[in-house]
Amino acid sequence: MFATFGYVTFFALIGVWARYGQNLLVQTVFGRGFPWAILSINVMGCFLMGFLFFETLDRISVSPELRTGILTGGLGTYTTFSTFSVETLVLFENGEPAKGLIYVFSTMVLCLGATFAGAWISRSI
The missing domain is CATH 1.20.5 (Single alpha-helices involved in coiled-coils or other helix-helix interfaces)
Incomplete structure (x- = not known):
């Protein structure tokens, strides 16, 4: 349990830095007239969540603690929209x-x- 909290904390730090950095970069390039930064963060986060959710489930052997840290800590702080997207995908794939x-x-x-x-x-x- 403590390992999970450690991984979540570590990857949350990385996720929040990535979010902030991407936000600054995209706003510098495209301006603030449209929320391109958050849109790009949500799209990238959804892609990464969809990819890493299944990679770490089916192909890459990682501990449950590390998986939780990456997906919940890292991508959860990068974007919460990615979690919403995976939950929606699971409902559809489960025939609901x-x-x-x-x-x-x-x-x-x-x-x-x-x-x-x-x-x-x-x-x-």
Whole structure:
């Protein structure tokens, strides 16, 4: 258990540095007129999560603690959208497309709604 926390902490540091660095780089290159930085982070994180989730499950032999550190710590701090994407993929692959679609639409609606509500409350105080 302590090894898992250690790996999560270590890879979280790498993930957050990668996110911040990519954010700065993309904003420097493309500006701030459109959220290209976060879009690129989410897309790259989703790709890495999809790739590494199955590589470390099927092909590369790593300890469960290290796998958790990489996927949860590293990619979880790099982007949480990657976790959402894998959970959705698993629902579809398990033959539950209705649950997958409900999860996608409810996540989008609820998360955007929560963002707007938080912003509204913050601005109202």
